[in-house]
Amino acid sequence: MVDTGMPAMRRLGGAVGSLWEPISEERLALYLRLALAIAILTVGFEKSLEMPGDIGTERYHLVAATLTMLAAVPLVLLERTTRLGIVLFTAGLAVYVAVKWAGYHNHGWLTAWTIPVAALFGMRWWDSDLYRWYLRMTLGIAMLAACAQKLLAGTYIDGSYITYLSLHGSSTERLFGFLCCADAANGSCGWHRFLGTFIVVWQAAVGILLIAGLRSIAFLAIEVAFLLGAGLYADEMNFQVLNIALLCIGFGYGMRPWLCAICLALLLVDTYSISAMVDHVL
Secondary structure (H helix, E strand, O other): OOOOHHHHHHHHHHHHHHOOOOOOHHHHHHHHHHHHHHHHHHHHHHHHOOHHHHHHOOOHHHHHHHHHHHHHHHHHHOOOOHHHHHHHHHHHHHHHHHHHHHHOOHHHHHHHHHOHHHHHHOOOHHHOHHHHHHHHHHHHHHHHHHHHHHHHHOOOOOOHHHHHHHHHOOOOOOOOHHHOHHHHHHOOOHHHHHHHHHHHHHHHHHHHHHHHOOOOHHHHHHHHHHHHHHHHHHOOHHHHHHHHHHHHHHOOOOOOHHHHHHHHHHHHHHHHOHHHHHHHHO
8 A cells, every 4th residue: 555645744844845945146135135125115105095095185295105116016026226225115204204203103113213214224134233233222222112002001911911802802802702702891800810821921932032132033923923814813914024024134034925915915815804805704
């Protein structure tokens, strides 16, 4: 009797392994520029959804800023124009920061701290170990800050925030409501306390490991999977794609085509929202 299972498993293992195998320096440089282009696209894409409102209220400076950001995306991909693309993106971002700085969201500031500074690391910024270190440190500090914010609020450790979302959140945010059932209304759900605590501990661990310099591809893969799960739960894929793109640069892995395809698909899904799609199907 011929065993057809092992060859199939070997082929599957080879396919998975090929996702992480080393590539030429030239191709890696392209994938690193692609990662930064995707990071810029997340910002421009998000702002483009606001363009109809900006046009309606005659805020044409914001429309121009958005178009400038989007124009930067293809420029960043090309080696000769990548620095020009970063400068154009910075100019567009500066308009938004100047207009909305008082109420600018957290991931907007993360963008301001990570993308524009790439131009300071030379014409071939993707070859700079210092820039990669800077990204890992910045993302690590951001993770620890997010962890501290949740600890100070106290609503994650006691599970009350997860419980609130389970009762009143969107379709995806009610994902863990079944764990508590009737107890959720009384705020006495142990599972929700566990989930809230896990999120806090996970962010602390990732922040510490990034700052400590861990650059394992396995660690990157686990964190990407966690970010995708968090994006699914919070129905906010745009921010997760930004983090994934920045991590791919920080780890020196780059945005491989298969991961790029996933991220682009998630950005398109984000325009309609996962919750709206679920509600439409149900």
